[in-house]
């Protein structure tokens with residue numbers, strides 16, 4: 619009974635902490651390495667650049683890569699018993715990686731992942747936001763459920779590479795989002811000579827959901843440069859701007 623009450627209180631605190639967020643957008647995929655973090659970071663940076671209040675939640679508890687991608691080495695500071703998000707490019711960023719001593723690989727069990735995400739959200743000073751972009755772990759297991767159920771997301775962006783295997787996995791991720799009655803859009807990443815292109819659009823048509831756009835395979839994206847590609851490549855920025863506009867179309 620006591621435990622149930624505590625859970626209930628935690629849920630209420632978390633919901634209150636999310637009250638000031640207009641849109642929560644989860645970026646997901648069927649498998650790892652397809653570019654979720656890349657898409658989440660660049661979409662968030664563009665929105666912030668346009669003047670929106672933006673948060674970026676790294677909900678990949680096992681491999682929290684947002685900080686790595688942006689070259690963030692600092693850890694959380696506490697103020698009035700709240701975790702202060704790390705700020706970069708005008709966005710407020712939350713990640714498990716910002717806890718001290720988190721450089722070893724983490725192996726979490728389902729319930730722990732659930733509570734880690736809940737606590738990041740509940741205990742942080744996230745404030746009022748126009749958009750919270752949520753970079754998810756691959757697949758559709760515990761953390762996906764937590765985010766869909768408890769964070770009450772507004773829409774899901776599914777990232778896939780153009781190959782058929784990735785598309786099959788992406789379909790599962792999209793179906794999970796649809797199961798929760800969330801609007802879904804599809805982004806194709808790493809299009810080009812190596813993996814081909816057009817698979818993302820085909821999947822979107824097949825699932826009758828909007829295709830948000832395609833991002834080419836480009837070696838500059840994978841470079842160790844910690845500046846997001848939309849801030850250093852005009853054609854990439856234009857491409858991502860289209861994706862952001864289409865993504866807004868998912869929101870009511």
Ligand SMILES: Nc1ncnc2c1ncn2[C@@H]1O[C@H](COP(=O)(O)OP(=O)(O)O)[C@@H](O)[C@H]1O
Nearest residue numbers: 650651652653654655656808834835836839840
């Ligand atoms: N369009 C692209 N062109 C080249 N490299 C990319 C592209 N998208 C992502 N990458 C690289 O591929 C790797 C995996 O991307 P990441 O965004 O971390 O995937 P995920 O979050 O789905 O695991 C990273 O090294 C990233 O820099």
Ligand SMILES: [Mg+2]
Nearest residue numbers: 654655678683
């Ligand atoms: Mg990632």
